[in-house]
Amino acid sequence: MPAVxxxxxSRVEPDSDEYLQAQSLGRALAERGFDVVTGGYxxxxxxxxxxxxxxxxxxVGVTVDVIATNFQRVPxxxxxQEVRTAALLERIDKLVELGAAYVILPGGAGTLAELGIVWxxxxxxxxxxxxxxxxxxxxxxVLRTMIAELHTIETDLQLLRFVPNxxxxxxxxxxxxx
Numbered sequence: 001m002p003a004v005x006x007x008x009x010s011r012v013e014p015d016s017d018e019y020l021q022a023q024s025l026g027r028a029l030a031e032r033g034f035d036v037v038t039g040g041y042x043x044x045x046x047x048x049x050x051x052x053x054x055x056x057x058x059x060v061g062v063t064v065d066v067i068a069t070n071f072q073r074v075p076x077x078x079x080x081q082e083v084r085t086a087a088l089l090e091r092i093d094k095l096v097e098l099g100a101a102y103v104i105l106p107g108g109a110g111t112l113a114e115l116g117i118v119w120x121x122x123x124x125x126x127x128x129x130x131x132x133x134x135x136x137x138x139x140x141x142v143l144r145t146m147i148a149e150l151h152t153i154e155t156d157l158q159l160l161r162f163v164p165n166x167x168x169x170x171x172x173x174x175x176x177x178x
Contacts, residue, residue, distance in 0.1 A: 001033040001034055001035060002034060002035070002100030002101070002177050003034060003035035003036065003037050003060065003098050003099055003100055004029050004034045004035070004036060004037065004099060004100065004101045004102070004103060004173060004177075005037040005038070005095050005096065005098060005099030005101070005102050005103070006022070006025065006026070006029075006036060006037070006038050006044070006045075006048045006102075006103045006105060007038075007039070007044075007095070007102065007103070007104050007105065007107065007111050007114040007115065007118075008022055008038075008043065008044025008045065008047075008048070008104070008105030008106060008107045008111055009043050009044050009105070009106055009107030009108050009110070009111055010039070010041055010042055010043035010044070010045065010107075010108075010110065011043055011108065012043040012044050012047065012106075012107075013043075014046075014047070018044065018047075018105070018106055019043070019044070019046075019047045020047070021047075021105070021165070021166050022044045022047035022048045022051070022105055022166070023047040023048065023050050023051035023054075024051060024166055024167075025048055025051060025103065025105070025135075025166040025169065025170065026047065026048035026049060026050060026051025026052035026053075026054075026055075026057070026059075027051035027052065027054055027055045028051075028055075028166065028167070028170040029048075029051075029052060029057065029170060029173070030051070030052040030053075030054075030055035030056060030057025030058075031055045031057075032170065032173075032174050032178070033178075034057070034173070034177070035057065035058045035059075035060065036048055036049065036052040036057055036058070036059050036060070037059075037060045037061075037062065037095060037098045037099055038059070038060075038061055038062070038095075039061065039062055039063070039064075039091070039095065039110075040060075040061020040062055040063045040075040040076065040079050040082060041061070041063065041067065041073050041075065041076060042073070042076060043107075044105050044106075044107060044111075045061070045076065046076040046078065048105075049061065049076055049078035049079055050076070050078045052078070053078040053080075058080050058081070059078055059079050059080045059081070060079070060080070060081045060082075060083060060098060061075045061076065061079035061081070061082050061083070062082075062083045062085060062091050062094045062095050062098070063075055063082055063083070063084050063085065063091070064084070064085050064086070064087065064088055064090070064091040065084070065085070065086050065087070066087070066088060068084075083098075092113070092114055092117055095114070096117070096118060096121065096127075099130065100130060100177060101130055101131040101132075101133065101173050101176070101177055102118050102130065102131070102132045102133065103133045103135060103169050103173075104118075104132070104133065104134045104135065104139060105135050105136070105166075106135075106136060106138055106139075112142070115134070115139065118132055119132065119156075119159065119160065122159040122160075123156060123159060131161060131172065131173060131176050131177070132159060132160050132161065133160075133161045133163055133169045133172055133173065134160050134161065134162050134163070135163055135164075135165065135166055135168075135169050136164065136165070137162075137164070139162075140162050143157060143160070144157075
């Protein structure tokens with residue numbers, strides 16, 4: 001079964017709604033037979049991994065030396081397979097490589113960088129029509145600001161599939177990937 005790479009913030013706390021939604025996403029993806037790929041650490045990455053693991057899914061965590069070294073981080077306990085990378089861009093490249101589809105959840109600067117890279121790869125045709133699903137309205141507001149204020153054009157958004165919640169993301173991926 002294909003793998004779904006999920007990007008999202010590391011600062012999401014376990015008692016937050018964002019964590020529970022990410023956990024629900026991981027669980028639902030695993031229940032549909034998808035492997036889950038995340039950045040392997042805490043926050044959304046842990047929540048998605050936890051949900052997938054609770055549903056018997058396979059979890060891949062792509063980690064990076066700079067985070068492990070500078071922040072003394074280890075992969076979350078739900079990761080089955082760690083793929084360790086030497087550099088941040090190598091990590092993002094590996095996350096992209098392993099995914100048959102991508103889900104973007106709320107996050108900060110790191111998630112914005114990941115969204116930007118994956119979106120740009122889609123614009124260049126490098127993702128071979130792999131789905132890029134953006135959950136919630138926060139990212140859409142950010143991207144619409146780019147259209148209004150920067151050099152982004154409306155048609156660039158057509159490569160992104162905006163959905164209101166994780167349930168809609170799972171339904172979309174189930175229809176497209178199976």
